[in-house]
Amino acid sequence: MDDILSRLAKGLASGLIEIVDLTHTLDADFPVMILPPEFGQCARFRIEEVSCYDERGPAWKWNNFSCGEHTGTHFDAPSHWVSGKDLPYGSVDTVPLGNLVAPACVIDCSAEAEQNEDYLMDVDKIREFESAHGEIQRGSWVLMRTDWSQKKGSEYINLREDGAHSPGPNADAVRFLVDERDIIGLGTETVGTDAGQAFHANPPYPAHFYLHGAGKCGLQCLSGLDRLPAKGSIIFAAPLKIRNGTGSPLRVLALMNGSGNIPCGS
């Protein structure tokens, strides 16, 4: 009888377990959160060549890169928000390991988001998910699928004079997930866990406020959620171990049951 990890390895090798990449490529021109100019800004991803098999280093190529903690596909730790500033284990270097590898529930809001760029996922939508797929288990990631990751550039950030317009959860939905379901965190395809117009909600940015206030985490700028099943996938989302870091760009991978036809990782 194989042990559980051996069975996992066989599943990966045979393609019965499939790996899905939920990450955007770190690209200098990928949109970031825009704040009013008088505030500090999120650094864009940048890359500077150190050497390229040339007089600066004849046999090797390497780059320096720089970015903000919240650039590209990234992880939000509880200490990112003022509501989570005093929590223990609130920064990326201390977040419990169990939060970094966990099952995911994917709530499909793509039809609603297509109809309404300001769509807010509510408690009814979550209950509708649960009646179809069973209750969201404690210790799960909840991923809000909107297919927003398929938009590019200005359509993705969707900035207008009255701010950004993109879907997100409403305050009650976040409180429900936190208080009633004790999730690990919320993941979205948009530039934040909150909706584009969430500054005007009460409290402002309710997803950030309630998630991080309760020690929960966030994943943003995810892609490929359309490939995941509603339930049954496992998310690997380990941020860089930055001392006192509030977040980090990261590679988010999901394991899900595959057909066995496609070799793992292709």
Place this chain on the structure above:
Amino acid sequence: MSSPLPLPPKRNPQRKAKPSLAPPAARTRLGIRLSALASTGQLKLQFCKSCLEFAYPPREACPRCLIDDLEWSPISGLGEVIATTAIRATPNLYFRDRVPWRIGTVLLDEGPIVIAHLHGCCATGDRVRARLQLDKSGQAVFFALPEIENEFMNDDAQLREMTNDPKHRRVLITDARTPMGAALAAALADAGCRSIFAGVAELWRRDALLDDLSSFPKVELVRLDLTDTDSVRECAGEFGGKVDILINTAEYLRPGGFIDRRGLAAAKDEFETNVFGFMRLAQFFGPPMRARGSDGIDSASAWVNSLSVRSLSSWPEFGCNSACHAALLSMSQCLRGEFAGSGVRVVNVFSGPLETEWHDTLPPPKVAPSRLARELIAGLQRGLEDIVVGDVAKDIMSRWRDNPKVLERELAAGGGIDG
């Protein structure tokens, strides 16, 4: 009357580009004073207070009485052409490519006779206006123009060798999503530019300025983010060989000095755009421009920096911005050395506070972006190297020339800015 310069034909792909050549640059230390005057459009000669006569060319002592305290005094430049000739054969590589080249002797009303390059409209016996003009080597020469201006005077081939007229040239505005970028795009189209490449970062951020720009005549939006090395490399790869005039309008401005600022994130953003952005432009646009400095009437011509007059002396209320611009001024001087002999002129435009959102706490006078654009273009047409725009900049510049230490103390005390 001058005739208008026709639009140059498109480049023949079978023709080799001409190498960058320049006329002789050697000058004495006193001769360089003429170049310094020419760089700002001034005309002065040495005057002997004892003989009451002007001396030319520049000398250590009066050739008549040998008194050695000749004083540089302004002259009108008006005079008469007494003889002309045209160079048709010369071993000098720069002039060989440009013969026939007309020169003449001009008797200035103030007394001296000078050898001057001649505008096509100036013949023997004509009244002319001689002025000091920087040639492609960056050194001063006398140039005689018709006393009365005419419509297409700036189109003269010999004069155009010494100016940076945007007419029929292709201009890159490095950050067009600024009030100054938009004002320049409009003014350059009026000045007869062939095309205007409007650099825009982050096209995913739409705003009113960007929408306006797209509708301007002759404007082509190009992706250019001065904070992103790859973006500058790609833009230069595509357009570097077509940029005749580069105007660096990038400005990331935040108020404040150093003690009262929290952290370095804002300062890094400021230096990234203002200082490192300049270096990226130099690395990727410098080589193709330097290679095209003598390539015909639509050759690469000028690299223009928009500088705050704070580059001269720190204004603590905008201390970090002053530091960026002091660095820019220093880098522009280095760039002049690096472009030397290529025929590409580095032009610095100094202005006081612009009428923009980050100066909304400052009282007038402030420089309207449209005025800055107008005077910048006039300076290019005139062939200047340093252009000073607006009352505040002129005031600071003259106080800096008079006594930099006094200016520093006045600015530090916060009471140095008029208005």
